[in-house]
Amino acid sequence: MTRLLLLLLTSSATLLVFGLWIPLKAVIAQELLEMAWAESQARQTELRPWPWADTWPVGRLAIPELNDSMIVLADTHGESLAFGPGRLTGGDNTGGAVIIAGHRDTHFRSLKALETGNEVRLQALDGRWQSYLVEGARVVDSRSELIDTQSLPEGTLLLVTCYPFDSVDTGGPLRYVVRASARGKQTEQIDTVAGI
């Protein structure tokens, strides 16, 4: 009986630790990414935040209304979403729309609080901030709808995360998509300091 109890206790504790590790990892990784971002801005090059990383920071996403800011990573493959939201397409002179996806449980949890008219800012490698205005949000079914990147106008920003926000189902088909459009090119000073 006691052993069973012990087993139950340790396994639950392990689960809890694993569960808490995910948000913790998300927070720690962002700290490391901040450093990598500062350095890659200073050197104007893509820089891996840790030697074995398969991704690198490509931008900083800030939501002034929610006092939230995070480093965006290249691509959404593999484990990279655990460390920060990933940029699917766009950015860096390629033109077209920018699409960023993030985990609803960690970085993009705050997406549900975004409202039409809110400002979202995106910083590129050259330090320039691009300001976007939220046009609206909608729920899509990923089984029946795809993102048609070609039909999205230039200067569109899509923020994608899973929906519903409080679900425990990791494989759900619904996505919450916030659409924002660019508000004129703005140039601001680089506000990060090189940390080499």
Next chain:
Amino acid sequence: MMLTYLRLYSPVLDRSSTPGSSAVASKTRCEYVPVRSAPPSMAPHGFGNHRGAASDFAGSRRLRFKRLGEGISLWLAVLLMLFVHPLYAEANEADNVGELHFVDGQGQWQEPALVLDSEFEIRVSGLIADSRLLRSFRNTSDQWREGVFVFPLPEKASVYGLTMKVGERTIEGKVQPKETARRTYEKAKQAGQHAANVEQQRPDLFTARVANIPPGETVSVELKYQQPVQYQAGVFELTVPTTLTPRYMPGAPVRSAPDQWQGGWALPTTEVPDASAISPFTVNPTDVATDSHRASIELVIDSGLPLESVSSPSHRLASRQDGQTFSVSPEGGEILMNRDFVVRWRPVAGLEPSAAVFHQSWQGEDYLMAMLVPGDNGSMVLPRDLVFVIDTSGSMAGESIRQARSALQAGLDTLTPRDRFNVIQFNSQTHSLFMQPEVATGNNLARARQYVDRLRADGGTEMASALSRALDSGVETEAGARVRQVIFITDGAVGNEAALFRQIRDQLGSQRLFTVAIGSAPNRHFMREAARWGRGTYTAIQSPSDVDGPLQALFSAMESPVLTDIRVNWPGQETGREAFPARPGDLFQGEPLIHVVRGVPAMGELKVSGRLPGGQDWNRTLDLQQAASATGLHRHWAREKIDSLEDEAKVAGREPNRAGITGLAVKHGLMSAYTSFVAVDSTPARSTETPMVSDNLPTLLPAGSQAGMLRYPQTATSAPLLIALGVVGLMFSLALVLLQRRAFA
């Protein structure tokens, strides 16, 4: 169905997104406070136990532990409440979402209700393949359905029959002018009659509509079409396309009536006004029912020649030989419709036909078809200016760009130091390796190889600017001394074909354009026609393992001189004689001349003359009395004539002779840009009060390609689940511990 989703979602934004979730958030906050204040009020429990067993030291220590345990478990309970609450909230929320949009009357998710099944029966005799394609639409829902399916056929197919099968009954379809046929169909659809309509959107792209499919039943549409078999360098080839690569629609979207029903993902644009009709939704095979989008293929080759081998670069084959007749089908029965089915057969070496004549008399008129292979005429290699143009648009992503890169590398291998070359890539923008063609030195080639290795596929397919760059970049100083050739490597996934053909014709000059088709389902019509307008040849690569063979043939054809200035003289008087192609293009090594004529009896001699690159004359005669009888020649002739009428209009830049084409198509019972097939059952099947739902069947994403349409990524972690499970488990075990302690105490 997809569309219903797309449309219905938009209202979701305003209703369920922000207000809904913020309400939930505030609720969470309200209940948070009372729950948190719970521990003090529960504290007396702990004290009560304390009072009962305070006698000895060890006991008090145990008690302290117990109290600690209880405290922890209470806090864990609080935590649990926090985590469990959102689950309730989510349950409520999910209900709302469902109610609003995603669920139909029965509370079911609306999956596509039609299951599609295709059967190809192809018979090859001589140079013409005759096919019967049976498409069955099985309705798995309990509602009446209309099925709409956009599908490709071989690029030179002449569709000449439509039969609809409902249960035991068959209804023959009729050729009608396109608008009339559509009206007939719509009327029958409203009246509840079984009806089928097949329309041509592009010479190789068709739309089938089947109305009033009863719940749980199947309606089939049988199409009959024929196509010429391709013969090049001693190998026959037949292609059965099964799907299409989503095409890029240049131009600005034309937002006409926003409420208008739409069948495709693309909006009509200024340059492709029918974009929505040629852009069916493309899905992964896992997104359709497990038995949907399968095709069975039965091919009988009766070429009248002893064959050495029958092979396929696309599928594994199971073939059976019976004398000179081969029966071929894909190994394992049905194939998934995400890759074109290609079969090649090769006559026994030495017995490759170098000439053939076929004859048919139809409605009192004689039709002849002749094939002639000029053969090897020796070679005379001239220094060349070679421009490689490679498509790096989004539709090339995946397997295609790898194939294209290896094709380009193979092309670079053929260069000699006398040649000059350049590499141009294009997607939304055009970018070239050199400003103008550079001499193929080791250094330049190394640069080119590096450049090619770094090519990535992304963005749109703005082909026009790349074509201009390739065709205009020639320095015309040493005209005549150099042969200028452009190799165009692409999947042809564009919607504005006609404009591009015009551009090729206008800018070509003395150059030649060779096209190399890449991918599992390239736009073969575009590739073939572009090569024809560019006075070059067209080569298709099926798979990475298939790169070498066809490309070697292409590169040797490009190096070899061509037979130019070809004249074909049919015997007999000029009147009533019409031969196509009216002006045969130049021939490359291994390429046959195929000519079809009406109004010439199978008598006398056919004379063909041309000029070899050295300037010598080349003559050949063919005895027409030996013509073998064949069927379907008149349709092939009619299709050639329709094509030539359309070509004339393109050259002159005016509208094609609509009445002429319609008349010709109706006479020969053919589908064309202006005629389509419609079949209507006279007795109504559905009462007009019963509703009917329209289903746009998706096509499958070509194998190996990445969706130009992005899939939404998976964006949830297992953190909440793990935390919830862990907390529940801890709670439970602590509760057990406490119970145990209490029982002992």
